[in-house]
Amino acid sequence: MSTQQDKHPVIIGVTGGSGSGKTTVSKKIYDQLHGQAIQIINEDTYYNDQADMTMEERKAVNYDHPLAFDTDLLIKQLSTLRNNKAIEMPVYDYKQYTRSNKTVHVEPTDVIILEGILILDDERLRDLMDIKIYVDTEDDIRIIRRIQRDMVERGRSLESIITQYLATVKPMHHQFVEPTKRYADIIIPNGGENQVAIDLLTTKIRDILVKHGHTELQ
Template sequence: MKPVIMAVAGGSASGKTTVVNEILAKLDLKSVAIIKHDDYYKAQHDMSLEERYRVNYDHPSSLDNDLLVSHIEALLRGESISKPIYDFETYDRSLQTEIVEPKKVIILEGILILTDERIRQLSDIKLFVELDDDTRFIRRLQRDIKERGRTVDSVIKQYLNTVKPMHHKYVKPTKRHADVIIPNDYNHGVAVDIIVSRIQKILEEN
């Protein structure tokens, strides 16, 4: 059976993971694999920490999409992959990897996941989660301080220098590639139900 590939895009801290979790709650968890685009940031072992700080992580060139595409194709062939793991505290790819087994449903999640045409073509369902800029910034500030060991000043600087301009240049325009756009400022249970139904229908057809 060919796996269902679902790509979930949207701005930083727009609520992509929340939407994915709502979808997963209505599916068989044992049959789902989640791949975060963040884990495919390019390795930067040869760079100093100061040099890593200056990398624009909101630009498509910061991601190793060639590796991701090869991994998606392997999963579609029924092969397991050795997925990289990104360390947000060191701004570098970890030396450890994670084995991901083929599943009936594979969810690709990331702000720039719809920028690559190859990934779009491999995806059966494409979602874009939308939320206003102010709310996203507040959520990002809270998350990066609590979960990623960042300071308030560093989060604000990164947001103004790269996150915000790159969102409008690269992330937001990918809405046009989405099959479904989900506004995340109110309940979106109906949209989730529609997506779950679509996934189930594709599985039955496969």
């Protein structure tokens, strides 16, 4: 019989290239797991603190390289949540290209969806996940989505988005992101449009929750 102490958050890693549909898949899983305490944590929140750099230096950083992230902090805080303790999560300011001086208080929940392009790159991070998902989407679809997102949500110009994509996003995807596909338990083609895969995933997550002692499923 599972006790309260046996329970720990079920961690679902959702990765794929920029614009692959990771967010759509994550939100659909979130919506289907009604009745559970669930949250989404984005790897982008853990970009390095670059307050000591000039704006020109910040803009020149390769944000699609593993070294752009404070992965040690992410691993530490995810481990803390997994041990049913709260964290103070950093806040990243996309317009200033650095970490904000604010934090967000985050309590552990039954399910934590960790979303990001390089979450499967570090073995220590992979080992914290109960399910690892790779969202596989064609390059041309991904760049269109990235343009739409960055112009609307992040205040970037079309020229800067295209320049960044050709200089770092595309080559880093093929060098670092796509190779992590081999670590995935499940590969979802066509992103959020693949409702069959999302339904199957949700069923699997519910099974894991029950095994972890979360019996209050609806």
